[in-house]
Amino acid sequence: DAGVTQSPTHLIKTRGQQVTLRCSPKSGHDTVSWYQQALGQGPQFIFQYYEEEERQRGNFPDRFSGHQFPNYSSELNVNALLLGDSALYLCASSLVGGGVYGYTFGSGTRLTVV
Amino acid sequence: AQKVTQAQTEISVVEKEDVTLDCVYETRDTTYYLFWYKQPPSGELVFLIRRNSFDEQNEISGRYSWNFQKSTSSFNFTITASQVVDSAVYFCALSEGDMNRDDKIIFGKGTRLHILP
Numbered sequence: 001d002a003g004v005t006q007s008p009t010h011l012i013k014t015r016g017q018q019v020t021l022r023c024s025p026k027s028g029h030d031t032v033s034w035y036q037q038a039l040g041q042g043p044q045f046i047f048q049y050y051e052e053e054e055r056q057r058g059n060f061p062d063r064f065s066g067h068q069f070p071n072y073s074s075e076l077n078v079n080a081l082l083l084g085d086s087a088l089y090l091c092a093s094s095l096v097g098g099g100v101y102g103y104t105f106g107s108g109t110r111l112t113v114v
Numbered sequence: 115a116q117k118v119t120q121a122q123t124e125i126s127v128v129e130k131e132d133v134t135l136d137c138v139y140e141t142r143d144t145t146y147y148l149f150w151y152k153q154p155p156s157g158e159l160v161f162l163i164r165r166n167s168f169d170e171q172n173e174i175s176g177r178y179s180w181n182f183q184k185s186t187s188s189f190n191f192t193i194t195a196s197q198v199v200d201s202a203v204y205f206c207a208l209s210e211g212d213m214n215r216d217d218k219i220i221f222g223k224g225t226r227l228h229i230l231p
Contacts, residue, residue, distance in 0.1 A: 033218065042205055042221030043159070056218055088157055103219065105159035
């Protein structure tokens with residue numbers, strides 16, 4: 001049973017560009033959450049998607065947007081990249097109310113903005 | 115507001131020593147969930163344990179044990195007889211986990227653990 005799959009694993013982008021990161025949730029999970037982990041910090045919640053809609057959002061600007069598809073997979077889009085967007089982006093899948101059922105994390109996409 | 119504090123930024127111990135990682139949390143809710151995750155250099159967050167706010171029973175899993183004390187809002191993690199493979203960053207985390215409410219995870223800043231051979 002595959003866990004959470006994220007692609008690509010590494011990415012280098014230039015400041016001002018746009019980037020799309022992808023996540024396939026664990027089989028049976030219907031909710032996808034995205035986290036940003038800057039170097040030396042704990043992961044920070046970006047947003048969560050359930051039933052193809054944004055269910056919750058953390059304190060991130062509108063440059064960060066997402067999408068969930070009918071098969072529950074998800075994309076994270078970041079526009080107008082800044083150097084400070086360089087981080088490990090983690091995807092977590094769960095059933096809605098993940099605190100009850102538990103979260104499964106992917107290995108992340110390491111984004112470097114130059 | 116929810117908050118998780120891991121005061122120990124980095125810890126180094128010699129192999130076979132016991133080590134305790136501290137975690138203090140803040141929440142206004144009576145129903146919440148606490149987690150510990152391990153992050154090896156590969157980056158993936160590895161789930162270690164989940165406890166709900168109504169279960170203060172301590173738990174032991176092999177060399178790992180957890181001490182949950184609501185009176186002090188602490189959820190500490192002890193590794194007994196540490197091994198080099200335990201070297202990683204460990205995160206304590208908190209979630210309200212209610213299906214009808216906010217269930218995002220709030221992470222601490224992590225404790226980097228070095229087990230020296």
